[in-house]
Amino acid sequence: MASDTMTDQHHHAETKPSWNGGAEPFKASYGKLMMWYFLLSDAFTFSGFLIAYGALRFSMPSWPVPDFVFSTFPGDFHHKPLLFVTLMTFILLASSFTMVRAVQEGHRENKMGVVKWMLWTIIGGAAFLGCQAWEWNTLMGKEHMSVKINPFGSHTESGTYLEGDGHDIKEGDTFKAGDSYLIHKHDGEWHPLKYRVEDGVDAGKEKQQQFGPKAFGALFFFITGFHGFHVLTGVIFLLIICVNSYTGLYVSRKNGYEMVEKIGLYWHFVDLVWVFVFLLFYLL
Amino acid sequence: MGHLSYESSKTIATKTILILAFITIFEVVFALLGKGYLVDGFYISGWITGGMMILLSIVKAYLIVYEFMHMKYEVPGLVRTVLFPTLLLVWAIIAFLAEGRYWLGSRENVKNPPATESSSGSTPQGLLYELPENSL
Numbered sequence: 001m002a003s004d005t006m007t008d009q010h011h012h013a014e015t016k017p018s019w020n021g022g023a024e025p026f027k028a029s030y031g032k033l034m035m036w037y038f039l040l041s042d043a044f045t046f047s048g049f050l051i052a053y054g055a056l057r058f059s060m061p062s063w064p065v066p067d068f069v070f071s072t073f074p075g076d077f078h079h080k081p082l083l084f085v086t087l088m089t090f091i092l093l094a095s096s097f098t099m100v101r102a103v104q105e106g107h108r109e110n111k112m113g114v115v116k117w118m119l120w121t122i123i124g125g126a127a128f129l130g131c132q133a134w135e136w137n138t139l140m141g142k143e144h145m146s147v148k149i150n151p152f153g154s155h156t157e158s159g160t161y162l163e164g165d166g167h168d169i170k171e172g173d174t175f176k177a178g179d180s181y182l183i184h185k186h187d188g189e190w191h192p193l194k195y196r197v198e199d200g201v202d203a204g205k206e207k208q209q210q211f212g213p214k215a216f217g218a219l220f221f222f223i224t225g226f227h228g229f230h231v232l233t234g235v236i237f238l239l240i241i242c243v244n245s246y247t248g249l250y251v252s253r254k255n256g257y258e259m260v261e262k263i264g265l266y267w268h269f270v271d272l273v274w275v276f277v278f279l280l281f282y283l284l
Numbered sequence: 285m286g287h288l289s290y291e292s293s294k295t296i297a298t299k300t301i302l303i304l305a306f307i308t309i310f311e312v313v314f315a316l317l318g319k320g321y322l323v324d325g326f327y328i329s330g331w332i333t334g335g336m337m338i339l340l341s342i343v344k345a346y347l348i349v350y351e352f353m354h355m356k357y358e359v360p361g362l363v364r365t366v367l368f369p370t371l372l373l374v375w376a377i378i379a380f381l382a383e384g385r386y387w388l389g390s391r392e393n394v395k396n397p398p399a400t401e402s403s404s405g406s407t408p409q410g411l412l413y414e415l416p417e418n419s420l
Contacts, residue, residue: 039366051377058381100297265353275348
């Protein structure tokens with residue numbers, strides 16, 4: 001009887017070498033538990049950023065309209081609000097699904113299944129990063145938005161333009177309060193347009209387009225950048241774990257590819273954060 | 285997680301991703317419709333579209349955490365230790381958005397100082413500096 005218990009314990013220690021402290025808390029392995037708490041702390045970091053975004057946005061009399069700012073699409077398409085970012089969302093959602101499939105294949109110890117679905121996830125993550133690079137490049141290179149300067153503004157009164165910008169606006173075009181505009185930059189010079197105010201206390205006065213709230217560019221690049229950094233880290237770890245799966249490292253552990261499950265938790269969290277970035281930056 | 289057969293967990297994953305995709309399409313179409321991009325001259329109040337989108341995003345978050353991250357199949361203790369701390373954020377969101385509104389009011393007060401009894405004179409009281417003429 002005593003020897004039976006001994007061998008039992010010995011056997012237990014061999015298959016689960018990472019936990020020797022008795023019953024596992026919450027019936028979850030220490031690795032998975034710690035991943036949950038890491039994600040919890042990460043959620044607080046992201047919340048800090050997103051709450052700062054909300055507070056600053058609420059404190060501004062005007063804010064650039066997202067449908068105006070994010071309305072370009074590869075291939076020189078303009079005025080396609082939300083189209084590109086919806087594509088990005090779908091890429092990330094699809095990669096979340098392939099990740100679930102990889103975890104499921106891991107549970108039944110199907111090595112090639114795990115590798116196949118992880119590769120799809122890596123492709124999805126890389127495609128998302130590529131999209132983000134294109135979006136940033138358009139904003140910084142073509143529209144000249146930066147952390148310090150935000151050429152996207154919003155009118156607070158209605159009026160009539162007194163000059164055209166050579167793009168979409170012609171002399172005599174009218175606009176309403178709340179309409180957004182982009183101040184163009186040619187040959188290193190900003191060209192804010194002059195307009196005549198048509199209503200409110202300043203009716204009849206001539207004014208010039210003002211730069212939008214500075215915080216917009218800073219918040220956009222920091223928050224999507226921090227999220228993109230998470231995606232990049234995720235892709236790197238996915239690659240490492242995919243190679244490890246292929247070499248059969250997790251076969252010998254016989255724990256249902258737990259490592260795949262852990263990186264899966266992280267990957268879904270990245271998708272979860274995107275749900276809220278998508279909501280706050282693009283939808284609202 | 286051993287609670288479900290391989291086939292049934294595969295079905296659940298497919299179903300979940302389809303619901304998530306559907307909600308996302310709905311959100312985008314609803315946002316564009318509400319802002320008047322789809323039907324000329326047709327708008328929906330920002331309170332309705334905004335509220336709807338926040339609600340749907342929470343549904344999406346629930347599906348991702350409970351189905352994809354398998355929170356549904358964890359023991360209650362684990363669920364509580366992860367979810368209860370995030371509830372603190374509800375207060376943080378309310379407090380900071382209210383603070384943002386207050387900042388907006390403060391900015392307005394600096395730009396257009398509210399009229400007081402003593403402000404009929406040439407120097408506004410309570411301001412350490414005079415506002416330049418073109419500060420508007």
